Amino acid sequence: MAQADIAVIGMAVMGRNLAMNIAEKGFKVAVYNRSSARTDEALAEAGDLAGNMIPCHSIEELVAALKPPRALLLMVKAGAAVDETIAQLKPHLAKGDIIIDAGNANYRDSVAHDQALSAEGFEFLGVGVSGGEEGARHGPSIMVGGSKVAWERVQPVLTAIAARYQGESCCAYMGPAGAGHFVKTLHNGIEYADMQMIAEAYGLMRAGLGMTPSAIADVFEGWTKGPLASYLTEITVQALRTTDPATGKPLVDIILDSAGQKGTGRWSAIEALDLGVPASAIAAAVEARGLSGMRSLRQAVNGALGDAERAAIGTATPEIIAEIEKTLLTGKILAYAQGFDVLAAGSKQFGWNLPLAEIAKIWRAGCIIRSRMLDSMSRAYSATPAPESLILDPDFAGELKASLPAARKILGLAVANGHPVPALTSALNYLQQLRASRATVDLVQAQRDIFGAHGFERVDQPGAHHGPWHTGA
Numbered sequence: 001m002a003q004a005d006i007a008v009i010g011m012a013v014m015g016r017n018l019a020m021n022i023a024e025k026g027f028k029v030a031v032y033n034r035s036s037a038r039t040d041e042a043l044a045e046a047g048d049l050a051g052n053m054i055p056c057h058s059i060e061e062l063v064a065a066l067k068p069p070r071a072l073l074l075m076v077k078a079g080a081a082v083d084e085t086i087a088q089l090k091p092h093l094a095k096g097d098i099i100i101d102a103g104n105a106n107y108r109d110s111v112a113h114d115q116a117l118s119a120e121g122f123e124f125l126g127v128g129v130s131g132g133e134e135g136a137r138h139g140p141s142i143m144v145g146g147s148k149v150a151w152e153r154v155q156p157v158l159t160a161i162a163a164r165y166q167g168e169s170c171c172a173y174m175g176p177a178g179a180g181h182f183v184k185t186l187h188n189g190i191e192y193a194d195m196q197m198i199a200e201a202y203g204l205m206r207a208g209l210g211m212t213p214s215a216i217a218d219v220f221e222g223w224t225k226g227p228l229a230s231y232l233t234e235i236t237v238q239a240l241r242t243t244d245p246a247t248g249k250p251l252v253d254i255i256l257d258s259a260g261q262k263g264t265g266r267w268s269a270i271e272a273l274d275l276g277v278p279a280s281a282i283a284a285a286v287e288a289r290g291l292s293g294m295r296s297l298r299q300a301v302n303g304a305l306g307d308a309e310r311a312a313i314g315t316a317t318p319e320i321i322a323e324i325e326k327t328l329l330t331g332k333i334l335a336y337a338q339g340f341d342v343l344a345a346g347s348k349q350f351g352w353n354l355p356l357a358e359i360a361k362i363w364r365a366g367c368i369i370r371s372r373m374l375d376s377m378s379r380a381y382s383a384t385p386a387p388e389s390l391i392l393d394p395d396f397a398g399e400l401k402a403s404l405p406a407a408r409k410i411l412g413l414a415v416a417n418g419h420p421v422p423a424l425t426s427a428l429n430y431l432q433q434l435r436a437s438r439a440t441v442d443l444v445q446a447q448r449d450i451f452g453a454h455g456f457e458r459v460d461q462p463g464a465h466h467g468p469w470h471t472g473a
């Protein structure tokens, strides 16, 4: 009998947790996995919630279990698995049925799915879900893009399962297909930058101030009560307090210094470049992960040039630690400003009208970058007119002004003493460039005119101009 409100396809941990979350909110959810054993495991894990779950072992069974118009949420491996699953479902579906891709899709794939499916009379939603396994089970942040009709149909379910921030659901409609996954991609890009900058601040305290992981954990714990209050700050405390049971050493020292990545950070940097918007802190974070994986090159350079002479930048006084906090705050504001600028540029380019204030709001809970600062960002973007950049919001401008002297001092010391701080310095350089009343690209323009007769504009006259260029010695 058709009684399920929605289907979840893909019973790996994310899909399973989302299905349990849906069941817990009182909806009937039909569940299916390509290999049946996982469906049965999911039901066994669900305990009491299994009463609201309908296990299905074939696509026919799944489709028959759903109330029309059917809503089918895919949580399968991004890419080919989504294409294959859609192809398998289509012959069994009716016009008006809704396919939801909730995996980590590239937004371009969502646009393509929407075009193909809507041409055949189906509805499509591309939905970004952030918050990892815990979020999926107890409340993620949900970014929806695609058909409005489909959104209205599934809104009650998605709104109910999302995280809440002071009672407000962290699920919102972002715009047409592609918009949901584009926003999720930038969320992850910002996440990369945030994590990298935290790691750089840790590195400065560890190698620059000679502090132990546990002493640094205490510092980060203090920061969870200030402007850097965030989930990432909290888990940094947790990471630095953990000891390896096998060796008794800090676990962070046992972890191989080679970071993984799945692609969304890189996609953010690529989109930023394509849109012509600087996102240097995000790019630096992606590159730092990539570089960390070049182990043989790192070893060869280390052998050829010797270890970086990482010297002390001071002693661990409360003053210098407060300056490092301000440095991280500066970097964080600037990385978020860059991320939001990419969103604004994408919105303009694709005609999406992305709701920037709403985006900051639904990132306040559930997702990995949830933080106190996002509340201020949602306020900043609620202004009419919205600021052209977060940097121009009076409160953020004030915070930057107050923190900048410390950031300059600390990053100057970091560079002078051999500490790698790529994301923090990228962020600072971005601001230094933006602030400069005169950029040095005047010289670049001169070079372009000399070698390619590209011409230049003058500050004192309209029109295009050329040389004359000095010749001879």
Ligand code: ATR
Pocket: 009, 010, 011, 012, 013, 033, 034, 035, 038, 075, 076, 077, 078, 080, 081, 082, 084, 085
């Ligand atoms: P995991 O490592 O947890 O297995 P994964 O390989 O990314 O994660 O797969 C995630 C989900 O996508 C699983 O439900 C998987 O189904 P199986 O359990 O049968 O492997 C599903 N999946 C992967 N490739 C698929 C495909 N080509 N068609 C349908 N589902 C697929």
